[in-house]
Amino acid sequence: MTGTDIASPTAVGTGSGSVLLDVRGLRKTYQAADRTVEAIRDLTFGIPAGELACIVGPSGAGKTTLLKCVAGLLAPSGGEVVLENRPVLRPPENMAVVFQEYGRSLFPWLSVAQNIELPLKQKKVPKRRRGELVAEALESVGLADAAGAYPWQLSGGMQQRVAIARAIAYEPAVLIMDEPFAAVDAQTRAELEDLTRELWRRLGMTVLFVTHDIEEAVYLGQRVLVLSAAPTVIMDDTPIDLPAEREQLATRSDPRFAELRAHVYSQVQQAKTYHRRDRARPAADPGEGRDG
Numbered sequence: 001m002t003g004t005d006i007a008s009p010t011a012v013g014t015g016s017g018s019v020l021l022d023v024r025g026l027r028k029t030y031q032a033a034d035r036t037v038e039a040i041r042d043l044t045f046g047i048p049a050g051e052l053a054c055i056v057g058p059s060g061a062g063k064t065t066l067l068k069c070v071a072g073l074l075a076p077s078g079g080e081v082v083l084e085n086r087p088v089l090r091p092p093e094n095m096a097v098v099f100q101e102y103g104r105s106l107f108p109w110l111s112v113a114q115n116i117e118l119p120l121k122q123k124k125v126p127k128r129r130r131g132e133l134v135a136e137a138l139e140s141v142g143l144a145d146a147a148g149a150y151p152w153q154l155s156g157g158m159q160q161r162v163a164i165a166r167a168i169a170y171e172p173a174v175l176i177m178d179e180p181f182a183a184v185d186a187q188t189r190a191e192l193e194d195l196t197r198e199l200w201r202r203l204g205m206t207v208l209f210v211t212h213d214i215e216e217a218v219y220l221g222q223r224v225l226v227l228s229a230a231p232t233v234i235m236d237d238t239p240i241d242l243p244a245e246r247e248q249l250a251t252r253s254d255p256r257f258a259e260l261r262a263h264v265y266s267q268v269q270q271a272k273t274y275h276r277r278d279r280a281r282p283a284a285d286p287g288e289g290r291d292g
């Protein structure tokens with residue numbers, strides 16, 4: 001890692017609590033009919049309980065592949081994902097995912113409340129408790145009045161709030177967010193970022209947040225992991241030592257925010273050409289350039 005006043009990556013992710021989500025030596029190679037694509041070469045990192053960690057990386061870096069493996073939707077070619085000391089072999093009960101495409105993740109024929117309740121029914125939560133969880137979740141995202149509405153009657157930002165409400169009502173140990181605000185306007189995005197931090201702080205969830213947006217990662221995270229271009233390795237793992245109280249204008253104009261953003265930006269730029277530089281080296285040291 002570069003940057004003299006950016007703290008060591010070992011300062012986070014190891015000391016603040018027990019590791020809840022552990023990605024160990026993860027590898028994924030896709031076998032297509034006529035070619036083999038090595039998407040993930042080697043990923044190892046741990047997310048302690050209660051952490052909000054952001055992952056950024058260039059397009060095609062393997063972020064979606066990583067999330068599919070973490071969510072138990074795709075079998076890795078090597079290594080493993082461990083959640084609460086159990087290997088993830090299928091979608092775990094104690095995990096919820098918020099996707100970018102809210103339009104496709106909500107059922108249009110179900111009301112807002114029914115959408116939030118559905119996974120709770122599958123989890124066999126008793127009816128009375130389901131009602132409480134739905135009401136609390138809607139209140140938390142500021143949509144208490146929209147319980148009876150249908151998703152298509154709501155704006156994009158409101159639909160994504162419903163998706164967040166559905167995830168938190170499920171009371172997951174870990175919440176995965178896959179570029180959740182990429183499809184909403186800038187103003188709504190800022191509101192949803194603040195909502196995410198508020199819910200994370202209030203509910204004490206562990207959050208893994210994937211984004212293309214470097215500023216969003218620095219604004220939201222306690223830690224930012226940068227992935228290299230595929231085949232993916234971890235380029236950088238930086239603690240975000242901004243105050244816990246964040247505010248869109250004040251935080252983003254903090255000189256420390258600018259330093260961290262510049263650091264992550266330079267890492268993402270290097271990430272794009274990481275393997276090209278690697279190939280150019282005469283005698284490769286497998287550990288060189290690997291951080292975290």
Ligand SMILES: Nc1ncnc2c1ncn2[C@@H]1O[C@H](COP(=O)(O)OP(=O)(O)OP(=O)(O)O)[C@@H](O)[C@H]1O
Nearest residue numbers: 030032037039058059060061062063064065066230
């Ligand atoms: N089903 C598949 N079969 C073959 N190759 C795949 C498959 N899915 C992804 N890949 C390849 O794996 C690599 C990583 O893709 P992935 O979608 O995980 O990246 P990403 O970081 O999510 O990209 P983006 O930021 O553009 O969404 C790419 O080279 C991609 O072409």
